[in-house]
Amino acid sequence: MLHPKRERFKIKAVAIATPLSDSTNQWSPRGCERCARGKASVLHKESRTGSWAAHQAAHLSAHIQPVGEWPLDNGATVLNHSMHLVQRMENLLTLGNSSDVSLRVQTMNTDEVKVIQAHSLVLTLQSDLFEELLLSRNNSALVLIETSECAAVFDKFVRYLYCGDISLRLDQAISLHKLASKYRVWGLQQGLTQYMTQHLSSDSPTGHVVSWYNYALQIGDATLRDSCLQYLSWNLSSVLQSGEWGSISEDLLLSLLQRSDLILQSELELYEALEAWINQNQPISSTIETALRAVRYGMIPPQHLFRLQKHSPLMAKHYEAIRDLLYLAFQFHSASPIQLAKYFDVNCSIFTPRNYLSSSWGSPWIINNPTRDDRSFSFQTQLGPSGHDSSKRVTWNALFSPRWLPLSARSTYTELGAMQPTRTEGGRPRIIVTPATSSPDFAGVSFQKTVIVMAKQQGKVIVRHVYNFHQSTEEAGDFLVDADLQRRASEYLIDSSLYLHVVIKPLYHSLLVTPCS
Numbered sequence: 001m002l003h004p005k006r007e008r009f010k011i012k013a014v015a016i017a018t019p020l021s022d023s024t025n026q027w028s029p030r031g032c033e034r035c036a037r038g039k040a041s042v043l044h045k046e047s048r049t050g051s052w053a054a055h056q057a058a059h060l061s062a063h064i065q066p067v068g069e070w071p072l073d074n075g076a077t078v079l080n081h082s083m084h085l086v087q088r089m090e091n092l093l094t095l096g097n098s099s100d101v102s103l104r105v106q107t108m109n110t111d112e113v114k115v116i117q118a119h120s121l122v123l124t125l126q127s128d129l130f131e132e133l134l135l136s137r138n139n140s141a142l143v144l145i146e147t148s149e150c151a152a153v154f155d156k157f158v159r160y161l162y163c164g165d166i167s168l169r170l171d172q173a174i175s176l177h178k179l180a181s182k183y184r185v186w187g188l189q190q191g192l193t194q195y196m197t198q199h200l201s202s203d204s205p206t207g208h209v210v211s212w213y214n215y216a217l218q219i220g221d222a223t224l225r226d227s228c229l230q231y232l233s234w235n236l237s238s239v240l241q242s243g244e245w246g247s248i249s250e251d252l253l254l255s256l257l258q259r260s261d262l263i264l265q266s267e268l269e270l271y272e273a274l275e276a277w278i279n280q281n282q283p284i285s286s287t288i289e290t291a292l293r294a295v296r297y298g299m300i301p302p303q304h305l306f307r308l309q310k311h312s313p314l315m316a317k318h319y320e321a322i323r324d325l326l327y328l329a330f331q332f333h334s335a336s337p338i339q340l341a342k343y344f345d346v347n348c349s350i351f352t353p354r355n356y357l358s359s360s361w362g363s364p365w366i367i368n369n370p371t372r373d374d375r376s377f378s379f380q381t382q383l384g385p386s387g388h389d390s391s392k393r394v395t396w397n398a399l400f401s402p403r404w405l406p407l408s409a410r411s412t413y414t415e416l417g418a419m420q421p422t423r424t425e426g427g428r429p430r431i432i433v434t435p436a437t438s439s440p441d442f443a444g445v446s447f448q449k450t451v452i453v454m455a456k457q458q459g460k461v462i463v464r465h466v467y468n469f470h471q472s473t474e475e476a477g478d479f480l481v482d483a484d485l486q487r488r489a490s491e492y493l494i495d496s497s498l499y500l501h502v503v504i505k506p507l508y509h510s511l512l513v514t515p516c517s
Contacts, residue, residue, distance in 0.1 A: 089162045092119070101134065102141045103158070107151045114151060116158055126161040127183045149175040160188055168195070170204045174215050181219065193224050200231040201457040207244025213252065232256060234463035237264045237357070240273040246280045250287050253277065257294035263355040263452065263463055267299040270354075275314045288314075289321040297322075297329035298350045302387050305329060325350060333387030337508045338444045340386075346508035353385060353505040355450055355466070360390075362450075362503035367400055370429070370498040371485045374401045383441055384506040395436040398502055402429050402485060429480040431467075433502060445506050446470060451479065454499035455491055461499070464492060 092098075096117030103116040123130040133142055146154060153172050157179045160166040166188070168176060173196050180189035200209050213228035215221075232239055233256065239245055248256075256262065257274075264270055274295065278288055292314075297305060305326065308315050315322070328350060332340060340346060353361070363379035376399045383392035433449045435442075448470050455464035467479050483492040492498065 086163050086165075089122075090159065093117075093159060093162045100140065101137075103154075104141050104143045105151050105154045106143060106145050107148050108145055110148070112151070114154065116155060118158060122162055127185050129183045146179075147175075150179055154179065157183075157185075157188075161185070170199060170202055170208050173199075173208075174211065177215075193221065196224055197227040199458065200228065201235075201460045201462045203458065203460065207242055207247065209239075210244050210248050210252065214249065229255070231462075233259055233261055234263050234466060236262050237269065238460075238462075240264065240269065245273060246277060248277070250281075250283055254287075254290060254294065257291060258349075260349070260352055260354055261466065263357065263466070266356050266358050267296050267354065268301075268304050271295050271300065271308065275312065278314060285318075289318055292318055292322050293325060294349075295322075295325075296350050296352065296354070297325050298332045299353055299356070299385050300329070301385075301390065302330060302333045305333075335386075336388050337384060337386060341444055341508060351508055353507075355452065355503050355505070357501060357503070360385075361505070362501060365398065365400075365500040365502060367498040367500065369496065370400070370493070371402045374399065376400070378436065379502070381504045384445060384508070389441070389506075392441055394439075394504070396502070396504060397434055397436050399432045400429070400498075400500075401431075429483065429485060431479050431500075433469075433504075444509050446509065448505040448507055450503040450505060452501040452503065453480070453492060454494065454501070456494045457491075461494065 093116075099117035099119055101118050101120050101123070103118050105114040105116065106112070107114075120134050124134060144154075153168075153175045156166055156168065156172070157176060166176070173192055177189060177192040177196075180186075180192060196212050200212075202208070209228050209231055213225060213232070216224035216228060232252075236256070253274075257270075262270070274291055278291070283291075300308075309319075309326070319326075328344070331344075332346075332351060337346065356362075360382045362381060363377075365377060365379075367375050376397065378395055378397050380393045380395050383389040383394050431451055433451070435447075448468060451467045452463055453465040453467070454461055456462075465480075480492060484490050485492065485498070488496055
């Protein structure tokens with residue numbers, strides 16, 4: 001078996017077209033006496049030493065024309081015939097020439113059987129499980145029992161063992177990953193995990209991210225699990241509007257509701273989506289009440305809370321389970337944060353904003369040709385989400401520079417409060433967000449600034465990265481640290497522009513800490 005770290009693999013999400021060799025490259029065993037003797041008995045006899053495969057490779061090299069040349073530093077030249085070799089291997093599998101083992105793939109709980117003529121040498125080179133199975137077989141047939149989903153793609157899996165590449169659709173990824181894991185083909189397993197993490201945003205009729213998350217949870221793949229959970233959290237608004245939302249499990253739902261990094265339009269949007277999920281899935285009462293208590297009612301304006309109390313059947317039915325939270329939310333909306341902080345722990349989750357995209361919380365910012373020069377813009381947000389502060393506005397100045405000096409080496413304000421950029425060659429992209437003025441209303445409040453970077457994958461605009469920094473820091477130190485904005489095809493750019501969304505989240509400070517739900 002090849003070592004997992006050195007095994008070569010290639011996975012493509014589209015059909016692969018293999019170039020056909022020209023007439024000068026056609027090769028037949030008739031011209032070679034040893035090849036003419038290449039019967040199954042000879043292959044079986046020589047498969048353990050590899051001499052038959054070595055002879056075929058040597059003969060192949062002698063009968064084909066070069067398809068690529070690469071000069072080396074020492075003056076030598078590499079002739080590359082790998083595409084021809086892949087084609088020959090595919091033909092060997094397709095025609096079944098000199099096959100010494102029949103793979104009988106039986107679909108579980110059915111009489112359906114798929115027969116594939118294969119070669120022991122190839123199977124054992126790629127999979128140590130195949131090696132164990134072949135050593136213990138009693139005849140030339142090897143019976144393999146698979147689920148219907150895995151049996152349907154088994155021929156693709158075997159072709160990968162011969163050719164080193166594979167074409168697949170989104171709905172085939174889990175089945176192929178199961179086969180790669182079962183037969184210990186680690187290169188394919190790793191490649192499929194990478195494929196799934198890179199295709200979370202792809203369109204599919206019924207959605208696939210939730211099923212991939214559940215599968216990752218089942219097999220203990222932390223990388224895939226975390227990638228799926230981050231995608232769902234950062235793109236929750238689009239997920240809420242998709243058919244996939246209704247299919248999420250109770251555990252995943254509760255996990256999402258606990259997170260503060262969710263990106264969505266508003267907390268009201270989340271409540272309405274939760275109500276739809278509960279109506280569709282009809283979970284037990286304890287699950288409903290746990291989910292309802294995870295909603296951050298303090299982030300919903302009081303006029304919408306009044307409407308929900310009157311018109312939401314879900315809230316009416318389970319009102320007693322959340323009565324205390326609603327009462328606390330109305331208190332939050334009626335008093336100043338300073339007054340409330342004297343009696344309640346305003347660090348509770350009910351008072352902690354998520355990443356809301358509505359205009360009260362921030363603003364989008366599209367930067368065309370981001371490598372050209374410095375850009376700045378101003379926007380306004382509400383001072384805070386409470387009804388007491390919602391009419392008070394804060395003006396923010398944002399500055400983006402593709403090349404920026406350290407904070408200690410530049411001046412940032414004039415007498416009028418406008419930021420003065422100091423550019424330098426080199427450096428890396430920086431973004432600065434500061435309030436235009438100071439105010440006594442800021443007492444008891446700090447501001448977390450979140451910069452969301454959008455990207456386009458598989459034709460869909462998604463969240464590429466999220467940067468957080470607080471009031472004590474006016475810039476994100478690691479902002480776009482890995483981005484190459486000079487490259488037009490950069491994954492951080494959409495049509496050569498940088499798409500940002502700046503969110504301002506007020507965080508309140510408690511003056512008296514008491515227990516809070």
